[in-house]
Amino acid sequence: xxxxxAPTVFGGRKLKNDLIFIIALxxxxxxxxxxxxxxxxxxxxxxxxxxxxxxxxxxxxxxxEVEIKIGDNLNILVIKDGTVDMINASCRDGICVKHRxxxxxxxxxxxxxxxxxxxxxxxxEKGDVDxxx
Amino acid sequence: xxxxxxxxxxGICTTIAxxxxxxxxxxPPIFSAVPGIKMGLPNVVIVFVLYKFKARDAIIVSLLRIxxxxxxxxxxxxxxYSVSGAVLSLAGMILLKKLDFLSIIGVSVVGxxxxxxxxxxxxxxxxxxxxxxxxxxxxxxxxxxxxVLVGLLGxxxxxxxxxxxxxx
Numbered sequence: 001x002x003x004x005x006a007p008t009v010f011g012g013r014k015l016k017n018d019l020i021f022i023i024a025l026x027x028x029x030x031x032x033x034x035x036x037x038x039x040x041x042x043x044x045x046x047x048x049x050x051x052x053x054x055x056x057x058x059x060x061x062x063x064x065e066v067e068i069k070i071g072d073n074l075n076i077l078v079i080k081d082g083t084v085d086m087i088n089a090s091c092r093d094g095i096c097v098k099h100r101x102x103x104x105x106x107x108x109x110x111x112x113x114x115x116x117x118x119x120x121x122x123x124x125e126k127g128d129v130d131x132x133x
Numbered sequence: 134x135x136x137x138x139x140x141x142x143x144g145i146c147t148t149i150a151x152x153x154x155x156x157x158x159x160x161p162p163i164f165s166a167v168p169g170i171k172m173g174l175p176n177v178v179i180v181f182v183l184y185k186f187k188a189r190d191a192i193i194v195s196l197l198r199i200x201x202x203x204x205x206x207x208x209x210x211x212x213x214y215s216v217s218g219a220v221l222s223l224a225g226m227i228l229l230k231k232l233d234f235l236s237i238i239g240v241s242v243v244g245x246x247x248x249x250x251x252x253x254x255x256x257x258x259x260x261x262x263x264x265x266x267x268x269x270x271x272x273x274x275x276x277x278x279x280x281v282l283v284g285l286l287g288x289x290x291x292x293x294x295x296x297x298x299x300x301x
Contacts, residue, residue, distance in 0.1 A: 018235050022238075
């Protein structure tokens with residue numbers, strides 16, 4: 001009963017082309033995405049956010065240690081050689097401590113239990129992306 | 134189809150596209166970190182018109198929709214974004230439909246991705262930053278997914294609404 005009324009719409013052969021096309025597209029996009037991720041521009045400032053609020057901004061260029069102490073929670077950051085790393089944290093899982101040092105624009109280390117997130121940014125060319133599209 | 138009939142049909146399509154755009158604006162963003170991820174519900178209508186009628190009609194419906202949305206809710210900025218997205222997306226879809234090697238799903242995926250691309254390119258021009266180009270990769274992947282859904286919906290509609298009024 002339900003014969004192919006519209007062969008031009010869901011043609012079997014074209015559907016196969018679709019599948020190949022979409023898979024190829026997604027593979028290419030993921031590759032490009034990973035490529036961009038690994039070749040990101042280095043950042044120059046470190047922003048520390050606690051529970052979504054700005055705790056402090058530090059330069060990536062000067063070496064220093066930052067202690068983030070909120071109540072009983074403690075996180076210690078080390079800024080060295082243009083990278084920032086979480087070396088100690090009071091949280092139980094310690095995922096943030098295991099995270100590799102970060103240095104590139106947009107990279108983050110987040111300590112979920114303590115609600116601390118560390119973001120590397122590039123301040124020299126800043127664009128306001130707050131426009132509704 | 135008779136001209137009067139067609140005008141009425143396209144008018145209804147434009148209205149449905151408008152309503153879908155409004156409905157979509159009510160849906161909260163899935164991923165607030167990356168703005169711009171949308172389902173592209175109005176595109177269901179555009180794809181439907183493109184397959185049911187001609188390329189010219191799809192262009193008319195799309196531009197009318199943008200014009201009305203801008204008059205009702207928008208400003209010059211949103212107009213620039215909408216037009217660049219819609220023009221690129223329509224051009225790509227019409228071309229791919231002519232080439233005739235992808236079905237409605239593939240065509241709609243390309244349309245969705247080009248829509249995002251057009252908006253990102255416009256944003257890059259208006260804000261003069263290349264950084265937001267990164268968004269396009271994420272938006273293209275989500276666009277591909279929503280494009281499949283839109284294409285499926287559009288295809289089902291074209292198939293189901295094959296009554297005698299559609300005969301040209």
